[in-house]
Amino acid sequence: MVTRILIADDHSVVRQGLRMFLALDPDLEVVAEATDGAEALRLAREFQPDVVLMDLLMPAMDGIAATQEIRRELPDTEVLALTSVLEDASVVSAVRAGAIGYLLKNTEADELRRAIKAAAAGQVQLSPEAAARLMREVRAPESPETLTERETDVLRLLAQGKANKEIAQLLSIGEKTVKTHVSNILAKLGVQSRTQAALYAARIGMVTIHQVSGGR
Template identity: 45%
Template structure:
């Protein structure tokens, strides 16, 4: 059974999504939240498999909540579910660690398939979102030179993995992962993980 937390500041949306998910044979909604602050509290308490996260909410945005959850509850995989498909919103969500980005206008079966995919460790992207990311990645730019290992580490950051998870994945110590990231930050002229991924996407490195 896939355990899901629904995060949206509109009660009607929360109720509608809860009804859809609870009607599925393999899903159960274990918690709901009305903003990013509540989202972190509920997810840390309920430890769901998947979080459906709205982007624009009071008190704390969806991307900010997602970034916090990647550290405090890394086993919970986040799908951003929103009406927005602009480049900057998409990049912010992916950079924060979201494993999926779907639109609220998506058909019910697409939503359920996306949840199942993300719960299985895959990525779920709306077709229009995938096109945006491909276009950005293919944009001709002059980018700083990162080593193959630095790109590998940064790509895992973009997938939402914590430093510890990256170390396990690449058979590296957590301190070594941090060293690679610090060197990457310097080359990209940024100060944190989120901006590093965003900048790498802007430059076509990722």
């Protein structure tokens, strides 16, 4: 299955480079390019991509605001933050806004391809340092609703960095059912992304922080 991607970056050189590089992989398809957050939101609505590669510092609605809107309107579209400097504040804000993960603009281009596919599969993936920091800084949901037993199982596996497909196999249920469980979990916990749900699971001791970042 081809993963459909929207690139949102105000730097034309980056958009061009990404398009060129991602075109090498037949499983990836860049369906649209946006130059600012507002355009990213508009194009996301139009193309409904699987993954948005989102630069955080952009004019006319920054990447964080755009992430929040996209996650709210299009829960099936995952957002991967793409940032050139590890700016603590914006990375934390991006995750809080619902980004499933973030990547640095560095030379590990193959990692980018892997991360896009993992995001499309609904796999939470954080570096150990990022997981530790986000645990501290991303606010825990206050008095979340109680999860069902099945939802708890799904949350545990999700927090261990499992993709929807794997969760479906392990629990002998359909992949669609997993997705439904996940959106119920997010709604009950009052969070925007699987990443936040995984951090919650780590915080309440359901999984260890190493398991959350074990996906990498």
